[in-house]
Amino acid sequence: MMDPFDRRLLEAIQQGLPITPRPYAAIAERLGIQEAELIERLAVLRRQGLIKRLGVIVRHRPLGYTANAMIVLDVPDRLVAQIGGHVSRFGFVTLCYRRPRHGEQWPYNLYCMIHGKSRGRVLQQFQQLSDSCGLRQFPGEVLFSRRCFKQRGALYRSCHGGDRALPI
């Protein structure tokens, strides 16, 4: 279970850091602690990995990233970690996971995402990936997103009543 103070701290910054010269002093004041204490605590939470990243979270579309491909492959279980590792070395691959199959309807167990500025470019990158990692021997499909319905991190009520933004 998370420390109640850490929880308050994470709730205080979840919507964003103040855009003022001393943002951590502003948050510390709200929490009734010293700026130095807050800075130390944030550093610990980052080291522990509760805060995966601190910085800017971009929206894909305004930056021109309109082609979002989910590549799914049916890779033998004994090879999936190795192939996942190879695929992950390519800079244009943004995410790579192993997930369960669902019978014949969905035989795929390796997922890899490419976010790009055009479908053509993304398909080229996929080709490069296929050639370099020997993906052609595995059944696979490329699923492009056709429309975005709800692009935001889930906000949900915490036990303390605030809304918390979650990264996906």
Added chain:
Amino acid sequence: MDDMDRRIINRLQQGFPVCDSPYEQAARELGLSGEELIERIGGLLTAGVLSRFGPLYHAERMGGALMLVALQVPEQRFSEVAGIVNAFPEVAHNYRRNHRFNMWFVLATEQCSRIPEVIDSIEKDTGLKVYRMPKIEEYYVGLKLEA
């Protein structure tokens, strides 16, 4: 958006300093003053290029849960089902994809035990099976987009 905005986005996707004058410190690297950086971040937020400026949390380590799920929605019911699904506050990142499994979204809940409850509700409200696609192993997560 100009070149400096792009450099700011690329640099600050890598991280933001935790010290008493973080804007000042980050700005120095970019050849700006702290005030200029503050102004530009404010502008990028207002313009909607940035969705947030702050932390990304590790949901599981915070005690929460995330799960990718997929649905096969009959074409003529697509918008109706999207409406039902998106009304759940636990639903994030709902994408339509070109496949028989045509609706993909993420469930994010405060407690692990909520995931099956939400799935049950979605199945009941839509009459469709929700296919669970939880991650078994993570090989890479580096979603950073070059501006």
